Amino acid sequence: MNLLDFIVKKKNERRNILRKPATARLALAAAALWTLLALAQATPVSSSPQGLADSSRWRVDLSGNAAAVPSHSFDCNLLAAYGWDLGLGAEYAVTIGIPLRVELDYLNVGDSAWDSSLFRYRGFWGLKFAALSGWRFLLSPVEAEILAGGALTAARYTSLSSVTAYPSIVGELRCLFPFRISNLKFGAILGLPIEYMFRGTARTLSAGLEAGISVQLPEAKKK
Amino acid sequence: MKHSSCIAAAVFALAALLASCQLASIPTTPANRYALVIGVQDYPTDYKDLQFPDDDARDMADLLSTQGWTVTKRLISTNDLSIATDGSPTYAAIESAVASLSADPNATILVYFSGHGATDSDYTYIVPYDGIVVDPGSNYGSNIAKWITPATLTLWMTAVPAKNRLLILDSCDSGGFVTSDVAVDTAPADYSQMGNTTSDTGLIAAALSKLNTMLAANVTNFGSKEVQVLSASGSEESSYDDDGTLGFSLDNGVFTYFLLQAGEPSSSNSLLLKGDANKDGVVTIDEAYVYAKAQIKLNWNSTNYHKWADMDLLPHISGGTRDVVLYAGS
Numbered sequence: 155m156n157l158l159d160f161i162v163k164k165k166n167e168r169r170n171i172l173r174k175p176a177t178a179r180l181a182l183a184a185a186a187l188w189t190l191l192a193l194a195q196a197t198p199v200s201s202s203p204q205g206l207a208d209s210s211r212w213r214v215d216l217s218g219n220a221a222a223v224p225s226h227s228f229d230c231n232l233l234a235a236y237g238w239d240l241g242l243g244a245e246y247a248v249t250i251g252i253p254l255r256v257e258l259d260y261l262n263v264g265d266s267a268w269d270s271s272l273f274r275y276r277g278f279w280g281l282k283f284a285a286l287s288g289w290r291f292l293l294s295p296v297e298a299e300i301l302a303g304g305a306l307t308a309a310r311y312t313s314l315s316s317v318t319a320y321p322s323i324v325g326e327l328r329c330l331f332p333f334r335i336s337n338l339k340f341g342a343i344l345g346l347p348i349e350y351m352f353r354g355t356a357r358t359l360s361a362g363l364e365a366g367i368s369v370q371l372p373e374a375k376k377k
Numbered sequence: 378m379k380h381s382s383c384i385a386a387a388v389f390a391l392a393a394l395l396a397s398c399q400l401a402s403i404p405t406t407p408a409n410r411y412a413l414v415i416g417v418q419d420y421p422t423d424y425k426d427l428q429f430p431d432d433d434a435r436d437m438a439d440l441l442s443t444q445g446w447t448v449t450k451r452l453i454s455t456n457d458l459s460i461a462t463d464g465s466p467t468y469a470a471i472e473s474a475v476a477s478l479s480a481d482p483n484a485t486i487l488v489y490f491s492g493h494g495a496t497d498s499d500y501t502y503i504v505p506y507d508g509i510v511v512d513p514g515s516n517y518g519s520n521i522a523k524w525i526t527p528a529t530l531t532l533w534m535t536a537v538p539a540k541n542r543l544l545i546l547d548s549c550d551s552g553g554f555v556t557s558d559v560a561v562d563t564a565p566a567d568y569s570q571m572g573n574t575t576s577d578t579g580l581i582a583a584a585l586s587k588l589n590t591m592l593a594a595n596v597t598n599f600g601s602k603e604v605q606v607l608s609a610s611g612s613e614e615s616s617y618d619d620d621g622t623l624g625f626s627l628d629n630g631v632f633t634y635f636l637l638q639a640g641e642p643s644s645s646n647s648l649l650l651k652g653d654a655n656k657d658g659v660v661t662i663d664e665a666y667v668y669a670k671a672q673i674k675l676n677w678n679s680t681n682y683h684k685w686a687d688m689d690l691l692p693h694i695s696g697g698t699r700d701v702v703l704y705a706g707s
Contacts, residue, residue: 225698228600229482229540265700270404271485271540272445272702276663280580306592308584313667315564316557316696317583320595354559354598356698 211373215243217343217366223263225275225358233275237263237360239282243368247290255301257284263360265312275356280309284324297341299328305349322351330368341368403659406445406705409484413474414438415466416453417492420509424516425493428618431455433491433547433633440640445705446487450474454506466492467507468523475533485541485701488534491630494548494616500526501553501612503546527554535602541701542604543662547630549615551608552693558594560696561586566613568678568691606695607666609633614690622682632692635672639665640704650704660704666694 219239224232239262245255259282266275286303302325310317325348330341345364351357416434418427431453438448452466452474464470478486493504502508502524512518534542546554555562561583584591609616609632619627619634627634639652639660652660652668660668670692678689 227698268403269540271407271483272404272410272659272705273485273541273699274661275698276700308580310563310580310583311560311663311696314663314694314696315562316560316694317563317580318560318595318696319584319588319591321592352596352599353698354595355601355603357599 211370212244212246213341213368213370215245215341215343215366215368217241217243217345217364219259219345219347219362219364221347221360221362223358223360225266225353225356227356230269230273233266233269235264235266235275235277237261237362241282241366247370249290251287251289252299252301253287255284255286255288255303257286257305258282259284261307261309275358276314277312278309278318279312280307282307282322286324286326288326293329295332297330297332299326299330301326301328307351318354320351320353322349324349326364328364338372339370341370342366343368403657403702406702407483407485408447409479409481410446410487410705411478411484412438412441412446412448412487412489413471413478414441414448414451414453415471415474415488415490415492415505416451416455417466417490417504417506419454419456420493420504420506420517421511422509422517425509427492429627429629429633430491430547431457431460432628433630434489435460436629436637437489437491437545437633440637440704441487441489444640445702449478465506468505468525471505471525472533475530475537478537479539482538482540484539485543486534486537486539487543487545487703488530489545489547491547491633494546494550494553495524496550496553496612501550502526503530503548503551503554527556530554531604534604541699542602543701543703544604544606545608545636546606547609547616547633547636549610550612551610551616552614553612554606555608555612555693555695557696558590559598560591562693562696564611564691564693566611568611568614569684569687569689603697603699604695605662605697605699605701606693607636607662608693610690611693615688616690617677617688620688622680623676631673631677631690632669635669635676636665638672639668650706652704658706659702661700662703663694663700665703666692 221237223235223237226232239259241257241259243255243257245252261282262279263277265277268274282305284303284305286301288299288301291298305322305324308319326345328343328345330343332341343366347362347364349360414434414437416430418431420426434451434453438451442448450463451461452464452470453460453462454465475488490503495502495504504524508520508523510518510520552566563583617631619631641651643649643651649656650660652664654664677683683689
């Protein structure tokens with residue numbers, strides 16, 4: 155076996171390992187554990203003046219998210235699909251956490267991969283409203299947030315006249331990289347949003363990579 | 378631990394998920410796809426006879442046979458001796474034929490019906506052969522006990538072992554079979570009453586129209602069985618046989634004509650079918666719906682005569698999460 159064949163064989167072996175859903179779930183669990191351990195050792199924002207929102211403030215953000223959106227049902231294993239969304243968010247940040255974060259997202263999910271019986275999950279687009287709360291940590295100089303909550307989505311199946319509304323559980327791990335322009339405090343957002351959707355006969359998981367920008371609203375001056 | 382660890386963990390988790398989600402190509406067409414085709418043209422009295430359901434049923438059965446389906450039975454009532462039939466499409470025969478469609482829990486089943494449909498204040502129906510009776514005192518009598526409601530047909534179809542269930546109806550008021558707790562059908566029940574200008578209400582308005590029902594059903598329906606319904610018309614709308622006004626002969630019901638056309642080879646590329654919108658080699662039930670709807674709007678609803686006579690119609694399709702291959706290619 156020459157070197158090129160050896161490399162291709164090794165790559166294929168690795169790809170085959172990653173294709174197995176069980177392996178992927180284990181990897182997800184390991185990554186989540188790793189992240190939690192990292193956050194447990196982090197410093198709360200309240201102990202540092204360098205945090206993005208170093209006092210109780212509202213901040214708003216605009217972000218985009220690209221995600222894997224696989225679905226499954228009682229008679230079918232996970233079928234892959236991909237989607238994206240654009241979102242507007244507003245959150246009230248206090249020293250120890252985020253009591254309230256609200257989001258309004260436009261989302262679009264494509265048709266899924268095929269089941270062997272020749273069905274796939276329909277693509278859809280819609281509007282999602284989410285409400286979350288959670289904690290803040292300082293991972294100097296970055297601020298991290300762990301948020302959890304619920305969402306309601308109104309969705310239309312792509313090209314069809316059918317509209318549905320479904321609930322979901324949402325969670326987000328967000329890192330904010332602070333910077334200033336003039337007197338305004340901004341944050342570049344890198345996040346890992348996760349959503350579990352209750353869609354009738356199907357259950358759908360969405361996990362993606364989010365990027366965006368946040369700005370802290372200036373405090374109103376007292377007369 | 379540095380924050381870079383967090384980011385690395387997030388990226389690693391996402392990569393693992395993406396690796397497990399590969400959009401594979403379309404699988405080979407399985408052998409366990411079974412269709413029951415029903416055409417009720419000749420009823421017990423000539424007064425209620427239709428013109429083309431026997432052609433609809435024959436043509437649909439022939440096409441499905443070349444597109445990956447096993448047609449288990451053709452229940453057709455006709456005076457045309459050239460059309461093969463496995464029996465009269467009575468209530469009992471239809472019930473029996475549906476029950477024997479499949480014994481395979483991984484199968485896909487399809488029921489196609491062309492014939493009379495009806496609606497009253499409570500239900501929508503399809504009318505089998507024995508739903509009409511000879512009444513000496515009148516032109517005909519209705520035997521409503523033999524009319525089939527959406528709930529009855531859904532019960533029959535969900536009792537059959539199968540993974541996917543399709544129901545296609547070319548009958549008046551057939552949109553009444555497009556019912557669901559998990560979705561709202563925003564296409565109008567009667568297209569002509571919309572002034573032919575719009576067919577859909579807005580997303581938010583539709584979602585709010587039965588929000589609580591949909592939210593509850595979307596949470597609790599996991600494990601239940603769906604029937605995907607494709608109907609020729611709305612729930613308050615007639616479906617038509619070809620009336621000869623288009624300048625060429627359809628020789629089918631209007632809806633069935635264009636539904637069949639979605640499964641014909643494309644004129645520009647004989648390897649693709651006309652309804653194959655995304656050119657992936659198959660026509661799904663959604664693609665067939667989109668094709669038939671567009672062609673009916675373009676060729677039938679646009680004529681002044683059909684507008685004037687309120688003969689325009691709009692196909693409907695049920696909500697639900699699944700899209701199933703209808704025409705798998707030859």
